[in-house]
Amino acid sequence: MSTDIHSTAVIDQTAEIGENVHIGPYVVIGAEAKVGDGTFLESHTVIQANTELGKNNHVHPHAVIGGEPQHSAYKGEKTYTRIGDNNIIRECVTIHRGTVQGSEETKIGSNCMFMAYSHIAHDCSVGDNAILANAVQLAGHVEVGRNVIISGLSAVQQFIRIGEYAFLGGASGYKLDVPPFMLAHGVRGMLFGPNLIGLRRNGFDSDACKGLKRAYKTIFRSGLKRDDGLALVEEEITGIAEVDRLVSFIRESKNGVTPDHKQRSGNAN
Template identity: 80%
Template sequence: MSGLIHPSAVIDPSAELGAGVKVGPYVVVGADTKIGDNTYLESHCVIQANTEMGCNNHVHPHAVVGGEPQHSAFKGEKTFTRIGDNNIIRECVTIHRGTVQGEGETVIGSNCMFMAYSHIAHDCNVGNNVILANAVQLAGHVVVGRNVTISGLSAVQQFIHIGEYSFLGGASGYKLDVPPFMLAHGVRGMLFGPNLIGLRRNGFDADTCKGLKKAYKIIFRSGLTKEQSLAQVEEELPGIAPVERLVSFIRESRNGVTPDHKQRCANGA
């Protein structure tokens, strides 16, 4: 073990390091942390207190994982950051732990890539296979479903939900929920239909893609009320699990759902 830890690293005595963990120069590992097997902490990164990381993670220089939340009510309470396996955390990424006002923990899944300067704020919940490109900013309490890609320089407001398998374009802003399986873009985020390329790459068959495309047109472009359009989708497209998931997400959204770009253009926004 000692041969894998650079002598300049500062590791709290209470930290637990798994087998094969490699720690580079000037790394700081805080109190009550757990670092899973075969994780690599590159030079100058900081793993702060109460952080749990799974196996095979790779943290690049100057990243800060488990930092104190940027929340004016935070008074040093014991809260947590929990991270899965096989994640790539690039240079200068910041991930903050939870708050007692929220869930008490920030949770990140496995097989994610967080590119340079991206930020995950307190009490976020990020699913598996998520990509945050350079300088993506997630505010507090954001929920990101699995297999989501958020392009560079995009920002997501507090408490927003980003549904699974969605793709958010670069330099975009989101203050409303983004439904699953969708393609979104724009300075004020707008929907542009299902994320068909991403869905096909992830093994969704042609019938499912067609179903989602038809459901989108009914929900966002038919002129019906929300409940009328959702009821019509349920009647015309039964038995397609992703369509059912789309309907339930929209029906359960507390923040409201990002509009179709043609709706916003029609309203003059």
């Protein structure tokens, strides 16, 4: 099938359109945008300047991709939005390009689904296979790891990191880093242990799941200070890559780590 462009579409002459692309009615594609092979842009979608879409993406009506960042210091500098392959971007999703104050780009991986009205702000990075449910809001500079699921109506504060394979419950707010492989939810999001169901569905073996469960209890529920708990995990739970990753993520956190739901006073030290 050849590229099909509706007569009402408005495409900047500097834009690059791949093969087998379908562009519906009233689509707008801005300057120096790139649309990869096999992509389907439904009616009334807007692809702003300096936005790159990979192959086989499906963008639904009224989504705006690559819009100017909602940042008071933005003065029209040339920044970018880069999106991988095979993503589903549903109705009224907004994804903003980067800023020179940040990484100069907003980066989306492949095989993601962004449900209706979700928002990805400037300078965010979202890994492969992520799912943002309806009306999830990511503030600027947020990092979302691969295979993360964020349930509907949740919000993530700027500069926060969400580790890979985490599951975040709906109608929740997150102002501290969420470690990889964890389950978090609540109005003020807190941890409830490893995301065991999600891990098993993604092929993690029993050793990894048991190791993460044991490490979680040591770090978050033993009563030890954070550094002491991490040191004990490193000493007692060896040879499990997922546990090593959990420990390194927590050690690298600059924002502080989301506490266990039983820690009423907030982030433990």
